[in-house]
Amino acid sequence: MQPVQPGSTYFDALGVSDQPTFDVDVKELRRMFLRSQQRVHPDTYATGEDRERQLAEQQSAWLNRAYHTLREPLARAQYLLQLHGVDVTETESVADPELLMTVMEERERIDDATDATEVRDVFQANEDRIRETITMLGDAFRANNWISAHALTVRLKYWYRLRAAVRTWEDEHGGK
Known part of the structure; x- marks a missing residue:
């Protein structure tokens, strides 16, 4: 069992791509995650040496972070921007x-909604915006x-917040 290599990326950890990319096959990502996790799962090393068990825990945690980051488009975009030295912080404001x-307007529609029909309309329109932004x-x-990826990532963050407001x-x- 080896420690996580300095400078390795989540893409390296899961073996899903030679180079970091936004285009990830989520089913393949899950398959690679499960295969990788099976090799390093701490339970496999429960009776081994402390050092091996600690390394397995570190590797397992690293793989979990990698998988959870790469499976979600917003987190993946933020991670890719970070890899390229572009910061997308939570406090960032939008000039658009x-x-x-x-x-x-959509938040107001949600706040003023008296039944689920209007909220479903907001949700569907927002899901369309999310798909378009991801494309x-x-x-x-x-x-x-x-520059464009950064602006679109910030935009996607707002659409995700709107999705959360609907939920x-x-x-x-x-769900009335």
Whole structure:
């Protein structure tokens, strides 16, 4: 059992791509994760030496972080930007007034909703925006356009927050 190699990426850990890429086959990612996790799972080393067990725990934790980051488009985009020296922080603001207006209007629709029909409409429109943004992100990353990828990642973060607001409404209203 070897320690996590300095400078290795989540892509290296899971063996899903020679180079970091936004285009990830999520089913293949899961298959590679399960295969890798099987090799290093701490339970496999439960009766071994302390050092081996600790390394297995580190490897297992590393693989879990890698998998959970790469399976979600937003986390994957943020990770790729980080690998290329671009910071996408939680406190980042958006200079796109159209995006902000759309988000505010949709949040207002959610807050004012009295039944699930309107919330489902917001949800569906937002899911369409998420799919479109993910497609555009893939294009930006393939073109190595970090400025566009950064802006689209911030945009996707707002769409994910809107998705969370819909789910919160549904939880609070029992999906009515």
